[in-house]
Amino acid sequence: MKPSRLALVLVPIMALTAACGGGGEKTRSAGGRELDKVTLTLNWYPYGEHAPFYYGQQQKIFEKHGLDLRINAGQGSQKTVQAVGAGHTDFGWADTPALLAGVGTGLPVKSVGVFLQTTPASVQSFTAQGIKTPADLKGKRIAGTAGDALSRTFPAFLKKNGMSTSDVRIQNTDPVGKMSAVLSGQTDGLLGFANDQGPTMHTKSGRAISYLRFADFGLNFYSNGLLVGDRTLKSRSGLVRRMVAATSEAWAAAEKDPAGAVAAMQGASQQLPPPAVLTEQFATTLTLLHTDATKGRAPGANTEADWQRTIDLFAQTGVIGKAQPPSAYWDASLSPQG
Numbered sequence: 001m002k003p004s005r006l007a008l009v010l011v012p013i014m015a016l017t018a019a020c021g022g023g024g025e026k027t028r029s030a031g032g033r034e035l036d037k038v039t040l041t042l043n044w045y046p047y048g049e050h051a052p053f054y055y056g057q058q059q060k061i062f063e064k065h066g067l068d069l070r071i072n073a074g075q076g077s078q079k080t081v082q083a084v085g086a087g088h089t090d091f092g093w094a095d096t097p098a099l100l101a102g103v104g105t106g107l108p109v110k111s112v113g114v115f116l117q118t119t120p121a122s123v124q125s126f127t128a129q130g131i132k133t134p135a136d137l138k139g140k141r142i143a144g145t146a147g148d149a150l151s152r153t154f155p156a157f158l159k160k161n162g163m164s165t166s167d168v169r170i171q172n173t174d175p176v177g178k179m180s181a182v183l184s185g186q187t188d189g190l191l192g193f194a195n196d197q198g199p200t201m202h203t204k205s206g207r208a209i210s211y212l213r214f215a216d217f218g219l220n221f222y223s224n225g226l227l228v229g230d231r232t233l234k235s236r237s238g239l240v241r242r243m244v245a246a247t248s249e250a251w252a253a254a255e256k257d258p259a260g261a262v263a264a265m266q267g268a269s270q271q272l273p274p275p276a277v278l279t280e281q282f283a284t285t286l287t288l289l290h291t292d293a294t295k296g297r298a299p300g301a302n303t304e305a306d307w308q309r310t311i312d313l314f315a316q317t318g319v320i321g322k323a324q325p326p327s328a329y330w331d332a333s334l335s336p337q338g
Contacts, residue, residue, distance in 0.1 A: 024236075027068045035068040036239055041089040042074040043224060046268040048281025049116075049195055050093070051261035056250025058264040065246035067239075073269060076175070077224075078102070084227045085109040091243060096222040096310060096329075097149035097319050103329050104320045110233060111330045112244050113300030114225030114307075115251060116288040118215050121150055121157075121223075124198045125182070125189030127208040134161035134217055137168050143181040143190040146172040150191040152317045153219065160218045193223075195288065199280035200273060222310040223288065226300065233331060241334055244300065248336035251289070251299035258282055298338035302330065 025037040042050055053071055056062050062069040072089060074080045077098035084092040085107035092109075099111055123142060125131045131140065134157070144151040151172075155165050171187050173180075178190040179197050183205060189212075190197065198209040214220065226247055228240055254261035262278045273281070290296075293303045307326035315323035326332070 029063050029068070033063070033066075035063060035066055036242075037068045037070065038090045038239070038243060039070045039072055040091045040093060041072040041080050041083050042093045043077045043080055043095060044075065045073045045271040046071075046265060047196060047273055048199070048262065048265075048278040048283075049224070049285045050268075051258075051265055051278070051282045051285075052247075052251040052254035053093075054264040054268055055254045055257070055261040056246060059250075059253060061250045061253060062246045065242040065249075067242060067246055069246075071268075073271075081107060081109055081227065084229050087229055087231060090228070090232060092227040093224060094227055095149060095224050097152075097314055099225075099227060100311065100314050100320045100329060103324070104322065108230035109227055110230060111302075112226050112228050112233075112240060112334045113248070113336060114222040114302055114330075115247075115300045116223035116225065116285065117291045117294060117302070117306065118288040119213075119219075119221050119223045120193040120195045120284065120288055121153065121214040121219075121221075122192065122194040122198075123189050123212040124192050124194065124201070125210055125212075126201075126205070127210040129188050129210070131189060131210060131212055134158065134163055134212065137163070137189075137212070139167070139169075140188040141169045141171055141186075143173055143178040143187040144170045145175050145178065145191075148175075149314070149319055152319050153214070153221070153313070154191060156313065156317050157214050157217065157219045195281050195284035199277045199284075202280075203274065203277050219313075220291070220309075221313050222302075222306065244334050244336060248298050248300045248338075254282075255286055255289070255299070258286065298336040300336045301338065302332070302335055304332065 027035050027037050029035055077094035080092040080094040081098045081102040083089045096114055181187040182190050194211045202209045233240055262282055289299055291306050293306055294301050304326050307330055311323050314320050
């Protein structure tokens with residue numbers, strides 16, 4: 001499908017002051033139906049995790065719910081949360097730790113559903129390094145980004161598995177530089193998302209990648225989900241409800257047709273990974289949709305107990321200063337049904 005058919009608006013997050021949310025603007029579908037224009041800013045440039053949004057556009061799922069969805073590329077969850085809070089985009093797709101931190105600084109933003117409920121946080125390395133358990137990290141050099149949620153939770157992951165930060169050498173770099181550090185042999189692995197960097201490193205190097213997932217070794221927390229500003233939530237609650245329902249439906253449909261979902265991303269961005277990488281990224285993403293408490297429920301349906309565990313962890317690790325109740329971060333009344 002040609003990019004023009006996808007109705008994409010891929011602009012960097014820093015340019016969002018000129019790409020504000022729909023603000024009540026109306027458009028019309030090809031069939032003449034009146035639609036509400038809404039903007040969604042991703043956590044990064046499009047990669048496999050985002051396939052359901054493009055599939056939902058292609059299959060007219062958002063249109064069925066009366067929405068003309070426009071997608072903006074992002075430059076990190078923190079900036080996406082800020083853009084949502086400032087009203088520069090109607091909705092955001094961002095990591096829960098960034099949401100918690102943003103609310104802690106007074107940003108008027110809330111989650112209306114976390115979709116990746118099992119964290120993709122992991123230590124990624126070439127399989128030849130032999131890193132199969134946390135104990136194998138002793139003496140290894142791992143690339144990380146100082147101050148981000150992964151680096152702040154890594155000590156908790158180590159402690160959970162009988163280790164300490166003195167057992168592992170962290171080499172701090174920017175997010176993009178982590179892959180280069182591993183590919184060049186400067187580090188033995190990196191802290192990243194299992195549905196992001198690993199498939200790209202495999203394609204670039206031709207070498208097998210292993211993943212030491214936090215969730216497989218006792219440390220799970222909420223990851224990416226749908227965000228909205230408090231002002232939009234209060235003044236356009238019906239629109240928000242439709243967006244949540246459409247997003248949940250799009251994810252459920254993409255889960256049933258992963259090949260079609262990945263194909264729908266064609267032309268989404270000049271930075272788009274190749275199809276093989278997108279396929280692997282999305283396949284991994286589909287393993288992250290639920291906790292034990294939400295298995296069998298619609299994508300994006302959350303529980304207060306899962307929220308509380310995530311909040312407690314990030315309070316303990318210093319990502320947020322003062323823990324607030326789940327209702328401060330999440331509007332449970334809009335949780336997808338089913």
